[in-house]
Amino acid sequence: MAVLTEEIRNRIRAEFPNYPNKRAVTLPALHMVHEAFRAVSPDAMREIAELLELHPSEVADTMSFYGFFRTPDRPMGRQRVWVCRSLSCMLRGGEELLAGLCDRLHMHVGQTTPDGQVTLEFAECLGACEQAPCVLVNDECHGNQTEESVLEQIKKK
Ligand code: FES
Numbered sequence: 001m002a003v004l005t006e007e008i009r010n011r012i013r014a015e016f017p018n019y020p021n022k023r024a025v026t027l028p029a030l031h032m033v034h035e036a037f038r039a040v041s042p043d044a045m046r047e048i049a050e051l052l053e054l055h056p057s058e059v060a061d062t063m064s065f066y067g068f069f070r071t072p073d074r075p076m077g078r079q080r081v082w083v084c085r086s087l088s089c090m091l092r093g094g095e096e097l098l099a100g101l102c103d104r105l106h107m108h109v110g111q112t113t114p115d116g117q118v119t120l121e122f123a124e125c126l127g128a129c130e131q132a133p134c135v136l137v138n139d140e141c142h143g144n145q146t147e148e149s150v151l152e153q154i155k156k157k
Contacts (some may be wrong), residue, residue, distance in 0.1 A: 003043045004051075008032055012051055013102075022052040026062045030069055039075040077112040079154055082123035082136040083145075089125075094133040098122060100147040118154055 004012075012029045016023040019025050028145040029048045033040050040048075040063055042056075049056040063069045070076045083089075098109065101120055105113055126134045131143020137153045 002047060003037075003041060004033065004047045005036075006088070008036055009047075009051060012048070023054060024053055026054070026059055027066075030059070030063055030066075034076070038078075039070040039072045041072045061091065075108075075116070076126050077117050077119035079117060080119045080121065080136075080138055081150065081154065082121050082126070083150075084124070084126045084132070084134045084136075085113075085122045086125035086129075088129035088132040089134055092132040097133050097135070097145060097147060097150070101150055104147055104151065 011032055011097055015028050016022060016026045019028075026048070029052065030040055033048065035045050037044065041132075045059045045063065046056045048054075049059045052059070057086060064078050066144060081101070083094060083101065085098065098120075102108060105118060107113060107118075109122055111118060123136060126136055126141050128134045128141050128143050133145050134141055134143050135145045135150050135153070136142075137150070140153075142149065142153055
């Protein structure tokens with residue numbers, strides 16, 4: 001049975017005219033599948049490869065190059081929280097913030113809470129250094145963060 005729904009397949013096919021060749025759609029396709037399933041399985045990789053007329057190993061190569069994509073053995077939580085650990089944020093408590101969140105959520109960096117709610121990761125500069133320390137909660141960047149404010153952001157979602 002196919003992993004990718006017809007809707008996802010059509011969304012991937014709809015990208016073909018926007019790129020010089022099907023191979024160039026690999027990254028957008030991986031993002032679509034990852035967003036839908038919170039991980040990309042080997043079967044999904046094979047189906048993406050079939051759609052893009054590539055060998056599955058080519059899709060796997062692209063996927064493994066980016067730390068962003070998760071596999072089914074460590075899927076992404078419903079919320080992905082990235083704590084910046086680059087210089088400005090580090091100087092303004094980013095590392096302590098990340099360590100504190102790990103304690104509060106009873107997890108290590110890179111893990112997902114057992115209820116599948118939150119994945120906590122570190123990020124490099126989020127481009128909002130003037131508001132350090134910064135945290136990305138899903139697609140939203142939040143500055144001047146504390147443990148409490150991050151936990152509040154998580155609760156709101
Ligand atoms: S150093 Fe954290 S946002 Fe730039």
